[in-house]
Amino acid sequence: MNASSLALPDYRQQRPEVAARFQRIKERPVVLRIEDLAKHFGSGPAARTVFDGVSLDIHRREFISIIGASGCGKSTLIRIVAGLEEASAGRILLDGKPVSGPGPDRGMVFQGYTLFPWRTVKENVMFGLEMGGMDRSTADAEARQWLEMVGLGKFAESYPHELSGGMKQRVAIARALANNPRILIMDEPFGALDALTRCKMQGYLLQIWRKVDVTILFITHDLDEACFLSDRIIVMGANPGRIIEVIENPVPRPRSVEQFLTPEFLALKQRLDDIIHAPGAAEAEEKLPVVKLTEAGDEVE
Amino acid sequence: MSSRDWLGLKHELPRRRQFMLVVLSFLLPLALWSAVSYVPWLWHPFVRVTAPGGVDYFIEGMDVPRAVFAKEKAAALQAGLVAPAGYPVNPVYLPAPHKVARAFFTAFKTPPRLPNEPWLHESLGHSIRTIFWGFVISSVFGIPLGILCGSYRFFSKLQEPFVEFFRYLPAPAFGALCVAILGIDDPPKIAIIVIGTLFQQVLVIGNTVRKVDPALIEAAQTLGARGWRLVRRVIIPATISDIYTDLRILLGWAWTYLIVAEVVGTSSGITFFINQQARYRNFDNVYAAIAMIGIIGFSTDMALAWLGQYLFPWKRRRRASALKSSVAEPSPSSAIPMSIG
Ligand SMILES: Nc1ncnc2c1ncn2[C@@H]1O[C@H](COP(=O)(O)OP(=O)(O)OP(=O)(O)O)[C@@H](O)[C@H]1O
Ligand SMILES: [Mg+2]
Numbered sequence: 153m154n155a156s157s158l159a160l161p162d163y164r165q166q167r168p169e170v171a172a173r174f175q176r177i178k179e180r181p182v183v184l185r186i187e188d189l190a191k192h193f194g195s196g197p198a199a200r201t202v203f204d205g206v207s208l209d210i211h212r213r214e215f216i217s218i219i220g221a222s223g224c225g226k227s228t229l230i231r232i233v234a235g236l237e238e239a240s241a242g243r244i245l246l247d248g249k250p251v252s253g254p255g256p257d258r259g260m261v262f263q264g265y266t267l268f269p270w271r272t273v274k275e276n277v278m279f280g281l282e283m284g285g286m287d288r289s290t291a292d293a294e295a296r297q298w299l300e301m302v303g304l305g306k307f308a309e310s311y312p313h314e315l316s317g318g319m320k321q322r323v324a325i326a327r328a329l330a331n332n333p334r335i336l337i338m339d340e341p342f343g344a345l346d347a348l349t350r351c352k353m354q355g356y357l358l359q360i361w362r363k364v365d366v367t368i369l370f371i372t373h374d375l376d377e378a379c380f381l382s383d384r385i386i387v388m389g390a391n392p393g394r395i396i397e398v399i400e401n402p403v404p405r406p407r408s409v410e411q412f413l414t415p416e417f418l419a420l421k422q423r424l425d426d427i428i429h430a431p432g433a434a435e436a437e438e439k440l441p442v443v444k445l446t447e448a449g450d451e452v453e
Numbered sequence: 454m455s456s457r458d459w460l461g462l463k464h465e466l467p468r469r470r471q472f473m474l475v476v477l478s479f480l481l482p483l484a485l486w487s488a489v490s491y492v493p494w495l496w497h498p499f500v501r502v503t504a505p506g507g508v509d510y511f512i513e514g515m516d517v518p519r520a521v522f523a524k525e526k527a528a529a530l531q532a533g534l535v536a537p538a539g540y541p542v543n544p545v546y547l548p549a550p551h552k553v554a555r556a557f558f559t560a561f562k563t564p565p566r567l568p569n570e571p572w573l574h575e576s577l578g579h580s581i582r583t584i585f586w587g588f589v590i591s592s593v594f595g596i597p598l599g600i601l602c603g604s605y606r607f608f609s610k611l612q613e614p615f616v617e618f619f620r621y622l623p624a625p626a627f628g629a630l631c632v633a634i635l636g637i638d639d640p641p642k643i644a645i646i647v648i649g650t651l652f653q654q655v656l657v658i659g660n661t662v663r664k665v666d667p668a669l670i671e672a673a674q675t676l677g678a679r680g681w682r683l684v685r686r687v688i689i690p691a692t693i694s695d696i697y698t699d700l701r702i703l704l705g706w707a708w709t710y711l712i713v714a715e716v717v718g719t720s721s722g723i724t725f726f727i728n729q730q731a732r733y734r735n736f737d738n739v740y741a742a743i744a745m746i747g748i749i750g751f752s753t754d755m756a757l758a759w760l761g762q763y764l765f766p767w768k769r770r771r772r773a774s775a776l777k778s779s780v781a782e783p784s785p786s787s788a789i790p791m792s793i794g
Contacts, residue, residue: 234675235674235675236671236674236675253679254671254674254675254679255675256675256676256677258675259675259676260672260675262668262671262672264668266666266668266669266671268672268673268687268690268691269691270690270691270694270765270767271690271767279673279678279686280676280677282686283676283677283682283686284677311766311767312767313767324672327676328675328676331676337675
């Protein structure tokens, strides 16, 4: 694309320790299998295919990011995985067993915070535990532990509206993890946060993930976020939605902010940028009609 | 204090100013009423005769229209008779504020004219009892039905069309029927209030419940809630404070039905008092009684609003933004052992 990209290494080139890590991941059991999934909305001539023929295996404790142009069906895909929507074709296997309908084995963190405003922070975390039939005092103790882990022990008795966006999202993560889900599904969880908070939250998420045995399926718009967090990156294209490429992230772990400028990181980001913004590849970008609203002679640029 | 400070769009006013405006909202109509009552050249379409003079049909204490008075006065003077005397007054149905204020206290102390008629406080008590039972009975059915309609398409389709139809039947139209079935005392009155409130209640609460944020329901589903527990643990708590607000508004409507209900069968309660006083042309008492309904309704609503703050602490948003900015973001601890997962 430009001169600097010529100097970057190939994004497929992996250091030995990275290659070894992917080898180990592949040997782990498959937690979630997406088999030939398709989704259509509507029927007859108005029918619209969101995506078709999507297949993916996710291994235990893997961190998967999905990126892709807006409208390519990322949210629809993971809503089907979470059981909030029905697939038109194909199936979802969790630990080899087909699932339908939402359940506590697949935790979800939404972009909107979706904390229950009438429950305190601690009671929010207790919700899933109570639904699972745990008695109140055990659930209480467990919830406190989870809040400690996300660093919000002091806010156990606060109500969600007293918390900042980043803190709310950490409660949402604690609430989902308290159920011991097999997989944690996150749909642009940090999309509504400002850049600084977002950056901190990415660090927190990695810390939490390191301590908890959970597989993460993470949707984002932010290429840096995908490169920083994930093991594998699924790039989706639109019209119809499909998986264009599955990229193994060459950036070694443990990750840190300094890695943002390493050659692997830049090469990976360059590659993602190329796929997503390649003409015709990902999206047929609509040209907006240019309407001039100011008087001629008013050019600022 | 620029005008923008007072009139900014959606601009929160300081508490002091809010309080001033609240007081002013009552003072302005009162000032208008006082002006019309106490400034002799504002309105005052009648003249109260103090001395009939030479006009043969004038009697002392009689109210005659101003023009008539002026004409008779001129005629009397021309005929060489004594001119009649009088002062301008408003019609008897518009008593001055101080008279109504006085009636407020005397009405409670004045014994009823007939021994079997109730005192004012008894009439008021009777009305409050009627409305209380009407509203309680309506809510016992209306709230659960509304929640079911709002939560399940099944109940919504099964009930709401009929409820919607029934809502258009005016409650007073059932007066005669209620009396025939329930007798002439309180039961038919309570029934009218129930008929007037219940159907609105089902629809209003159904709508409120339907407006629950679907994201909250989805979040609860992914946490393992389903079926009836989803209704009880998520939908009801998510909407309960809005339902409470609906009930406050519906209680206001119930007062409207009360006035209709109280003339059904044997007239009773505050309506009976008002009608009786109007018959005796004690309009100051009539206004005092109407104002009492207003005061009871308004103070009940204020009390319920105040109670709501304690029932729904998560709705109290005061200082929420201040807290946000003053609290430093704590970070996740690294001391928790891995075993927690
Ligand atoms: N209920 C629905 N009925 C009809 N079409 C729908 C429905 N939900 C989603 N779609 C369509 O499916 C497509 C994919 O939507 P989806 O929200 O999954 O995209 P996305 O990749 O998550 O986009 P974004 O990045 O903006 O969040 C969109 O074009 C949308 O119009
Ligand atoms: Mg989306």
